Amino acid sequence: MDIEQLAEKILAGDRRALARAITLVESRREDHRAQATELLERLSTSGRQALRIGLSGTPGVGKSTFIESFGMLLTGQGLRVAVLAVDPSSARSGGSILGDKTRMERLSREPGAFIRPSPSQTHLGGVARRTREAVALCEAAGFDVVLIETVGVGQSETVVSEMSDLFLLLLAPAGGDELQGVKRGIMEMADLILINKADGDLKPAATRTCADYSGALRLLRKRPQDPEGFPKALMVSAIEEQGLAEAWNEMQALANWRKENSHWAANRAAQARYWFDQEVRHALLARLETDASKAEMERLSAEVSEGRLSPAAAAERMLAALKAQ
Amino acid sequence: MDIEQLAEKILAGDRRALARAITLVESRREDHRAQATELLERLSTSGRQALRIGLSGTPGVGKSTFIESFGMLLTGQGLRVAVLAVDPSSARSGGSILGDKTRMERLSREPGAFIRPSPSQTHLGGVARRTREAVALCEAAGFDVVLIETVGVGQSETVVSEMSDLFLLLLAPAGGDELQGVKRGIMEMADLILINKADGDLKPAATRTCADYSGALRLLRKRPQDPEGFPKALMVSAIEEQGLAEAWNEMQALANWRKENSHWAANRAAQARYWFDQEVRHALLARLETDASKAEMERLSAEVSEGRLSPAAAAERMLAALKAQ
Structure with a gap:
């Protein structure tokens, strides 16, 4: 593959070249990895930055409809929008959350939009690196907004918020006593909580839910x-396309304030340091991921949980086993 | 030191022996560590279990007063109570949160109570291990309740909740618009939120605050x-000793339910596995804690945050540097 040519096409905004490049960064082959690194180095000088928006929401809140309506609003304003997904569960569930592009039929036909499903990797660390690199590719290709979607499995919200400039949480209205149960800790990350389906019969419930969360946010x-x-x-109502322009105004107001108050650049620098640190730690801890290590950890862990060995004594034995490997 | 004799004294409930043993587990000397390991092995067969209660609350909420009044309630019922502290900031602030025993004057004079300040270690991993081992010593010494206190600096709440059977969050009433700001994520850990100072002029504010948090908890x-x-x-009112018996009833009800529904033992086993895993990871990552490693990490991190190196490329260089060390 001619990396120089690929880089040029990406810089020119060629969507097929972008798709090929993302496939390249997703590959686990060593020669592909070397090419991906070279490509990213070449593109790193473009200086282009998109607004990176993280979006979390459990199935059923209308996430696809929201992305489609919100994406159409942005492309209607002449903005170019890329949609990526972080879904470490996609390998297990047999399909990615964005696998079915028909769920965003209109947006997927827009020339200013680019939709990419989550790769099927069970390992969150792998998904994280691939998605960060895909975001960098989309920025180099001149996209104005990169939406990074997650269903919030395990730590995936942390992963997404650590690569986003803004983080949105999409919720459905809670009816009466039937509470939807926001994952604990998620409010830590949210910049904007959007109560979707504020239409028809659900409008009153949406109003109540919105007031509840406004109150809860004030306690933090x-x-x-x-x-x-x-x-x-x-x-918002994604299906009736209500409240989306207002939400977009709020996002822009927040992004501008952060840019003017130096939080934007500081946040991106902190994120880069965070990912560097994560990559180093991940590589050091990879010694625990071999089959032999896993078996020994499991054996010792069982002794610890049965109270036959203290955590400290078991750890000493594990380190001795690693040295002997 | 005669470890066998020390173990026997601890099992007999000797408080001075317990204090000496905690000093031993706090020591960083290698021979002390070996003795501490031997002592803990000997005591591990005692089969004694205390109710481990984690307690977090920022300065000003009346934590000392609460511990004193609550501790007196328990000792008044014939229970033996140990109070330990996790405060990784104590080295910096020049004194531990429990350093001044006069803050718990009555309780410190109780024969059924044992109060131990936080050791002055900046390193949270060190504090965590020492506190876990001190908890084990208190259990072997026959204490019925072990209170583990933290001011909630950095990750210390996670550390405390991972060694507790129950986790309490102590708050002061919020007056009007003046919100106290619970650290985001902390509600994830709380089993019981206690609004202190529900007395005198603050009673109405306490009632409102309690209702606010009850509402917020229902959203999780x-x-x-x-x-x-x-x-x-x-x-509760720690100073007027109101609501403490009710709070204790709730704690016992929760603890009993968890025991009957096998969550208690499962939680302790999971905690032991967690600490084993943490000890192993901590030891592997210790390679990053040498002066040479820190300098190299810092240098690469600066390049990453200035955008001159990608996180992945910087990580490769760091690993090469570690190999060359």
């Missing part, structure tokens, strides 16, 4: 990266 | 280890 400590009034909860 | 997803109605928020 103010973060330095938030201007007055953020994080906030808003109502 | 139910955990398998919680019976109906938990986690819950309650009002």
